[in-house]
Amino acid sequence: MQTPLVSLPLLLLVWHLNPICAQEKPLPKLSLTLPDAIKLALSPHGNLAVDVADQSVAAAQARLRGAQATIKPNVDYSFNAVNERLNLDVFGFQSVHVPGFTFPQTAGPFELLESQIHVRQSLFDRESMHRRDAARAGIVAAQSETDEVRDQIVAQVARLYLQAQRDGSSVETAQALIVTAESTLKEIGNRNGEGQALGVDVAQARIDVAAAKQDLLKAQLEKARTEIELLNAMNRDLNTPLELTDPLTYAAQDMIPADQAVATALQSRSEILTLQKKLQATRLNDAAIHAERLPTLDGYVDGGSTGTSIPNSTGTYDAGVTLRIPILDGGRRESQRAEVITVVRQQELQLAQLRKRVEIEVREALLRMDLARGYVELSVARYKEAKDELEHRQRRYAQGVGSQMEVNGAQAGLAKAADARMAALLDWNEARVDLLQALGTIRTLSE
Numbered sequence: 149m150q151t152p153l154v155s156l157p158l159l160l161l162v163w164h165l166n167p168i169c170a171q172e173k174p175l176p177k178l179s180l181t182l183p184d185a186i187k188l189a190l191s192p193h194g195n196l197a198v199d200v201a202d203q204s205v206a207a208a209q210a211r212l213r214g215a216q217a218t219i220k221p222n223v224d225y226s227f228n229a230v231n232e233r234l235n236l237d238v239f240g241f242q243s244v245h246v247p248g249f250t251f252p253q254t255a256g257p258f259e260l261l262e263s264q265i266h267v268r269q270s271l272f273d274r275e276s277m278h279r280r281d282a283a284r285a286g287i288v289a290a291q292s293e294t295d296e297v298r299d300q301i302v303a304q305v306a307r308l309y310l311q312a313q314r315d316g317s318s319v320e321t322a323q324a325l326i327v328t329a330e331s332t333l334k335e336i337g338n339r340n341g342e343g344q345a346l347g348v349d350v351a352q353a354r355i356d357v358a359a360a361k362q363d364l365l366k367a368q369l370e371k372a373r374t375e376i377e378l379l380n381a382m383n384r385d386l387n388t389p390l391e392l393t394d395p396l397t398y399a400a401q402d403m404i405p406a407d408q409a410v411a412t413a414l415q416s417r418s419e420i421l422t423l424q425k426k427l428q429a430t431r432l433n434d435a436a437i438h439a440e441r442l443p444t445l446d447g448y449v450d451g452g453s454t455g456t457s458i459p460n461s462t463g464t465y466d467a468g469v470t471l472r473i474p475i476l477d478g479g480r481r482e483s484q485r486a487e488v489i490t491v492v493r494q495q496e497l498q499l500a501q502l503r504k505r506v507e508i509e510v511r512e513a514l515l516r517m518d519l520a521r522g523y524v525e526l527s528v529a530r531y532k533e534a535k536d537e538l539e540h541r542q543r544r545y546a547q548g549v550g551s552q553m554e555v556n557g558a559q560a561g562l563a564k565a566a567d568a569r570m571a572a573l574l575d576w577n578e579a580r581v582d583l584l585q586a587l588g589t590i591r592t593l594s595e
Contacts, residue, residue, distance in 0.1 A: 174389075175385060175387055175388045175389065176388075177388075177389045177390070177391050178384065178388050178389065178390055178391065179391040179393055180309075180390065180391070180392055180393065181393050181394045182306060182309050182310075182394045182593060183593065183594045183595065185305050185309050185378070185382060185392075186302050186305050186306065186591075186593055186594040187594055188382040188384070189301050189302070189304075189305045189381055189382045189383070190298060190301065190302070190594070193383065194301075194382055194383050195301045195381060195382065195383055196383060197297050197300075197301060198294070198297060198298060198301065200297075201293060201294040201297040201298075202294060204290045204293060204294070205287065205290040205291055205294055207290070208283070208286045208287040208289070208290040209287055211283045211286060212280070212283035212284055212286070212287055214283075215276070215279045215280040215282070215283040216280055216283075218270065218273070218276040218279075218280075219270045219273060219276045219277065219280065220270075221267060221268070221269045222267070222268040222269070223265065223266070223267050223268075224265075224266050225263075225264070225265050225266070226262075226263075226264050226266065227261075227262070227263050227264075228260070228261070228262040228263075229259070229260075229261055229262075230259065230260040230261075230262075231257055231258075231259050231260075232256055232257065232258060232259075232260060233254060233255070233256035233257040233258075234254060234255045234256055235253065235254055236251055236252060236253060236254060236255055237253055258456055259456050259457065260454070260455075260456060261453075261454070261455055261456065261457060261458060261461060262452065262453070262454045263452045263453050263454075263461075264450055264451065264452035264464075265450070265451050265452055266448070266449075266450050267448065267449045267450075268446060268447070268448050269446065269447045269448070270444070270445075270446050271445040271446060271447050271469065272443070272444060272445040273444045273445075273446075274436075274439035274442050275436045275437075275439040275440050275442070275444070276436075277439075278432050278433070278435045278436035278439055279432070279433065279436045281432050282428075282429040282430075282432035282433045282436065283429075285425045285426075285428040285429035285432060286425070286426075286429045288421075288425045289421075289422050289425035289426045289429060292418045292419075292421040292422035292425060293418070293422050295418040295421075296418040296419055296422060298591065299418060299585060299588070299590045299591065301381065302590045302591050302593060302594065303581055303584075303585045303590050304381050305378065305381050305382065306581045306590075306593055307578060307581060308374060308377050308378040308381055309378060309392060309394070310396065310574055310577045310578060310581070311374045311574070312371065312374045312375055312378055312390070312392055313392055313394070313395065313396050313574075314396065314570055314571070314573075314574040315367065315370045315371035315374050316371055316392070317396070317566075317567065317570040318367040318370065318371070318567065318570075319364065319367045319368055319371055321367075321563050321564070321566060321567040321570075322360065322363045322364035322366075322367045322368075323364060324559070324563040325360045325363065325364075325560060325563050325564075326357065326360040326361055326364055328360075328556050328559045328560045328563065329353070329356045329357040329359075329360040329560075330357055331552070331556050332353055332356065332553065332556045333350070333353040333354060333356070333357050335551075335552045335553055335556065336349050336350050336353045336553075337350055337353075375390050378390070396570060396573040396574055396577055397573065397577075398521075398524045398528075398573055398576055398577075400521070403514060403517065403518065404514075406510070406511055406514055409510045409511075409514060409583075409586075409587060410506070410507045410510050410511070412587050412588070412589070413506050413507070413509075413510045413586055413587045413588055414503060414506060414507075415588075416587060416588030416589055417506055417587075417588040418588060419502060419506075420499070420502055420503065420506065423495060423498060423499050423502060424499065426495060427492065427495040427496065427499060430488060430491050430492050430495060431492055433488055434485060434488040434489060434492060437481055437484050437485050437488060438481075438485065440474060440477075440481055441474055441481065442474075443471055443472060443473045443474075444471075444472045445469060445470070445471055445472075446469065446470045446472075447467075447468070447469050447470075448466075448467065448468060448469070448470065449465065449466070449467045450465065450466040450467070451463075451464070451465040451466075451467075452464060452465075506586070509582075509586040510583075510586045510587065512586075513579065513582045513583040513585075513586040513587075514583065516579040516582060516583075517576070517579045517580065517583055519579075520572070520575045520576035520578075520579040521576060523572040523575055523576070524569075524572045524573060524575075524576050526572070527565070527568050527569040527571070527572035527573075528569060528572075530565050530568060530569070531562075531565040531566055531568075531569045533565075534558070534561045534562040534564075534565035534566075535562055535565075537558050537561060537562070538555070538558040538559060538561070538562045540558075541554045541555045541557075541558040542555055542558075581593070
């Protein structure tokens with residue numbers, strides 16, 4: 149029980165010293181545009197999910213080399229050195245009667261040296277050819293899966309980047325509202341001292357200041373959390389300070405027709421290409437099983453030397469072809485084909501479902517883009533009205549007609565309008581990311 153009590157002060161000391169040590173060598177600020185952030189995430193030292201996906205491509209390439217090995221020449225070398233003594237009785241020599249001659253019981257010992265090179269080459273094997281083609285389709289499928297992972301990373305980084313910009317704006321809005329709330333509290337305090345405001349008004353103003361400070365802490369926490377997630381998506385040190393230089397903006401653009409967008413997505417989406425290649429590979433494996441019924445033809449050559457010693461060795465060779473004709477296999481091929489045909493049907497249904505889901509995603513993304521554009525236009529108009537209202541209140545106050553309270557209210561309204569505009573800009577940019585991802589062109593954001 150004494151060990152935790154003794155170590156607790158040490159742990160607290162280390163906890164307090166860690167920030168101090170970290171401040172001795174602060175990490176340089178990382179200034180990023182959105183394309184920069186995406187490129188970092190996709191770089192060799194970026195998001196680890198890319199490396200994981202690349203390993204599947206390497207595995208598919210290894211399977212292709214294994215499939216090609218069955219139809220490429222196979223060469224090996226052997227050397228035998230034998231010291232042998234034979235029992236001739238075993239070979240039936242004692243039953244052979246030659247007048248005036250008797251076979252010895254044994255022969256040897258003698259030495260036999262044999263050096264051989266063996267060459268095997270498949271001349272006709274449709275099964276191996278289909279399996280090789282299936283392995284090639286598997287490589288393309290693995291590469292498409294890697295592209296799918298890259299698209300997901302780009303979309304993730306883009307959304308985090310946009311959200312971090314939005315969170316930064318929320319922090320600025322919260323800070324502005326604190327200034328306004330404190331100014332209002334001061335004004336009400338002065339009026340209370342002059343007997344023009346009640347104590348309950350002062351208490352309410354203090355509550356408003358406390359609420360504004362609480363909102364600031366919440367906004368700062370959200371900003372820090374989003375930046376940590378963004379750094380993690382780029383596989384960077386989580387203590388790295390960030391400076392995001394691309395602001396949230398809106399640029400009006402013509403919406404592409406839905407049918408054209410769907411056609412583009414069906415040709416560009418990596419998920420569709422992946423499933424198409426998997427289906428192709430499965431069909432080729434089915435063809436390979438069916439090809440097992442066909443005869444196979446192999447050629448071989450064995451060449452070398454044989455003798456009782458190296459000086460008296462004689463060159464030898466053996467060459468020929470082997471024809472194999474399958475007859476019965478106990479129903480193994482039929483059971484394998486039945487299983488593969490089931491997988492083919494499943495993948496065909498999955499491809500049809502995927503095409504329909506892609507079409508739905510594209511149409512929903514287009515609808516969201518149109519809706520987000522309307523939100524942006526409304527928020528911009530609201531911001532302009534709030535700005536005009538503030539200018540009006542400031543003029544009235546300068547002329548001695550209005551009050552500081554009215555100015556503070558207009559400032560708070562402008563800050564909230566600005567925050568609403570940033571929320572609309574975020575929604576529009578996220579809708580744009582959704583559309584690019586639905587179209588399969590999300591990586592254009594890195595350009």
